[in-house]
Amino acid sequence: MIRLENVSKMYGSEIPAVRDASFDIAKGDFVFLVGPSGSGKSTLLRLMNRQERPERGNVWVAGRNINEMASSQVPYLRRTMGNVFQDYKLLPNKTVFENVAFALEVIGKPKHVIGHQVPQVLELVGLSGKEDRFPHQLSGGEQQRVSIARAFVNRPLILLADEPTGNLDPATGEGIMQLLDAINRTGTTVVMATHDHRVVNAMRRRVIQLDRGVIVRDQERGVYE
Amino acid sequence: MIQRLSYAVRETIASFRRNVTLSVAAVITSAVSLLLVGATFLIQRAFDNLLVQWRGDVGMIVFVRPDVAPDALTFIEQNLKSQPNVIDIDKLDYLDKTASFEEAKRVFAGDPTTLSLLSIETIPSQFKVVPKTTDPELVRSLANQYRTLPGVAGVSLAEDEFDVISTLSGFVRTVTIGMSLVLLAVAVILIWNTIRTAIFARRREIEVMKLVGATDWFIRVPFILEGLVQGLVGAVVSCGGLWALNSAWTSGVAGFKPGTGVSSLVVPGSYVNGVMIVLLIIGAVAGGVGSGVASSKFLDV
Numbered sequence: 001m002i003r004l005e006n007v008s009k010m011y012g013s014e015i016p017a018v019r020d021a022s023f024d025i026a027k028g029d030f031v032f033l034v035g036p037s038g039s040g041k042s043t044l045l046r047l048m049n050r051q052e053r054p055e056r057g058n059v060w061v062a063g064r065n066i067n068e069m070a071s072s073q074v075p076y077l078r079r080t081m082g083n084v085f086q087d088y089k090l091l092p093n094k095t096v097f098e099n100v101a102f103a104l105e106v107i108g109k110p111k112h113v114i115g116h117q118v119p120q121v122l123e124l125v126g127l128s129g130k131e132d133r134f135p136h137q138l139s140g141g142e143q144q145r146v147s148i149a150r151a152f153v154n155r156p157l158i159l160l161a162d163e164p165t166g167n168l169d170p171a172t173g174e175g176i177m178q179l180l181d182a183i184n185r186t187g188t189t190v191v192m193a194t195h196d197h198r199v200v201n202a203m204r205r206r207v208i209q210l211d212r213g214v215i216v217r218d219q220e221r222g223v224y225e
Numbered sequence: 226m227i228q229r230l231s232y233a234v235r236e237t238i239a240s241f242r243r244n245v246t247l248s249v250a251a252v253i254t255s256a257v258s259l260l261l262v263g264a265t266f267l268i269q270r271a272f273d274n275l276l277v278q279w280r281g282d283v284g285m286i287v288f289v290r291p292d293v294a295p296d297a298l299t300f301i302e303q304n305l306k307s308q309p310n311v312i313d314i315d316k317l318d319y320l321d322k323t324a325s326f327e328e329a330k331r332v333f334a335g336d337p338t339t340l341s342l343l344s345i346e347t348i349p350s351q352f353k354v355v356p357k358t359t360d361p362e363l364v365r366s367l368a369n370q371y372r373t374l375p376g377v378a379g380v381s382l383a384e385d386e387f388d389v390i391s392t393l394s395g396f397v398r399t400v401t402i403g404m405s406l407v408l409l410a411v412a413v414i415l416i417w418n419t420i421r422t423a424i425f426a427r428r429r430e431i432e433v434m435k436l437v438g439a440t441d442w443f444i445r446v447p448f449i450l451e452g453l454v455q456g457l458v459g460a461v462v463s464c465g466g467l468w469a470l471n472s473a474w475t476s477g478v479a480g481f482k483p484g485t486g487v488s489s490l491v492v493p494g495s496y497v498n499g500v501m502i503v504l505l506i507i508g509a510v511a512g513g514v515g516s517g518v519a520s521s522k523f524l525d526v
Contacts, residue, residue, distance in 0.1 A: 049436070071441075072440075072441075075435075075438040075439060075440045075441070076438065077438070078435070078436060078437065078438035079437070079438035083436045083437075089429065089432065089433055089436075091429065091430055091433065102433070102434075102437075103433075103437040105232065106232075106434045106437060106438075106439035106443060106444075107437065107438050107439060107443075108228070108229055108443070110228060111228065150437070154437070154438075
C-alpha cells in the first residue's frame with residue numbers, strides 16, 4: 001500500500017530530516033513510527049500525503065509514484081487518505097456535524113450522501129447526540145474523535161495519524177487507540193507517529209523506530225524501547 | 226454542480242461580511258477610479274462634439290450658401306485647388322448639404338432650438354480646408370479673400386474658434402487617463418490585498434480543505450468571485466455616479482444661451498450607456514485579475 005525507496009528529505013542544507021528510509025507497508029497494516037521529537041516521524045507522514053517531496057528516493061502509494069504525480073492529481077490522492085493530528089485541526093466556527101460534513105462537501109459529494117454518511121461515522125466514533133456542539137464545547141478526547149470521524153468519513157484506504165494521543169490523558173488516549181484499532185479492522189491501513197510508550201506497548205503492532213532521520217529498527221509486534 | 230455553485234456563492238458572501246471594512250474600501254476605490262475612467266470618456270466625447278467640424282487638421286471652413294449657383298460652387302472649388310502652396314489639395318473635402326446636416330445634428334445635440342431651425346434645404350454646404358503652410362497669416366489672408374466670393378456664406382478659421390480647446394482637450398485627456406490608470410492600479414492592489422487578508426483569515430480552513438482533497442480550483446473560486454464582485458459593485462456605483470454627473474451636466478448646459486457652442490458639449494444617452502457597459506467590464510476584469518493573482522500566489526498551504 002505504501003512503499004518508500006531510499007527516501008531522503010532535507011530541511012535547509014544541513015542535517016537531513018529523513019535519511020535513506022526504505023520500508024513497505026502492506027494493505028491493512030497498523031504501523032507505529034516511534035522516536036524522539038525531531039527524529040523525522042512527522043516528515044515521513046508528510047512525505048506520504050505529498051505535503052513534502054523528497055530530495056532523493058521514491059514514495060509509492062497504492063501503486064503510484066506520488067513524487068512524479070502532477071499537482072492537479074494530488075487532491076485525488078488525498079481523497080484516499082485520512083489525516084489526524086495532535087491538535088485536531090477542527091474548524092472552531094463549525095459544529096461537529098459541519099466539521100465532518102465539510103470533508104465531503106469540499107470534494108463535491110452530494111447532500112444526500114453527506115446526510116447519510118456523517119451520522120454513520122459519528123455513531124462509529126461514539127459522538128451520536130453531539131452533532132450540534134461546537135469544538136470548544138467538547139473535551140479533548142471528543143474533539144479528537146471528531147477529527148477521526150472527519151478523516152474516516154470518506155472511507156480512506158489509509159489513515160495517517162500524527163501524535164493523536166499527544167494532548168490527551170492516558171485513559172482518553174486508550175479510547176482513541178481502540179477507535180483507531182477498530183478502523184484498522186475495517187481494512188484501513190493505519191500509520192501513526194507517536195512517542196507514547198504506553199499505547200505502543202499495549203497494541204503490540206509493527207514498530208518503525210527513527211533516530212535523527214534514520215530508521216534504526218523495523219519490528220513486527222514490537223514495543224517502545 | 227449546483228451544489229458547488231451554491232458553496233462558492235455562500236463562501237463569497239460570508240467572506241465579504243468577515244472583511245467588511247476592507248471590502249468597502251476596495252469597492253469605493255474601484256468606484257472612484259472607474260468614475261474617473263467614465264468621466265474621461267464623456268469629457269473626450271464632449272470635446273469631440275465641439276471639434277467634430279475641425280477633425281483631421283482642418284484649419285479653415287468655407288461655408289457655401291444653400292442657394293448657390295452651380296457655376297459659383299465650381300468656381301469656389303477651382304479657386305481652392307489653385308492654391309497648392311497654401312492648401313493641401315489632396316485633403317480638400319466638400320461636405321454637401323446632407324453631410325453637413327448630419328454633422329450639425331452632433332454639434333447642436335444640446336441645442337434643439339438651433340437644430341430645429343436647420344434643415345437639409347437651409348443648411349450651408351462646406352469646404353473643409355487643410356492648410357499646407359504653417360504661416361497662419363497666409364491662411365488668414367486667404368480666408369479674407371474667400372469671404373468676398375459670390376456664393377460664400379462665411380469662412381471660419383480653426384485658429385479663431387477652437388485651437389485653444391483642442392490643446393485643452395489633449396491636456397485634459399492626458400491628465401484624466403493618467404489619473405484613472407493610477408487609481409485603477411490602486412483598486413486592483415486593494416482588491417488583491419483584501420483577498421490576501423481573506424485567505425489569511427481562512428488559512429486553517431484552507432489547510433483542512435487541501436488535506437481532505439479539495440481541488441485548487443474549488444478552493445480558489447470563492448476568492449476570485451469575491452474580488453470580481455468587489456470590482457463589479459464598484460463599477461455599478463461608478464455607473465450611478467456617471468449617470469448623475471451627466472444628468473447634472475446636461476441640465477446645466479441647457480441653461481446656456483443657444484448658439485454659444487457650449488451646447489455641443491452634451492453627450493447623447495446612448496453613448497453614456499455604452500460607457501457604462503465598458504465600466505462594468507473593466508470593473509469585473511480588474512477585480513478578477515486582483516483576486517486571481519492573490520489566490521494563486523497565497524494558496525500554497
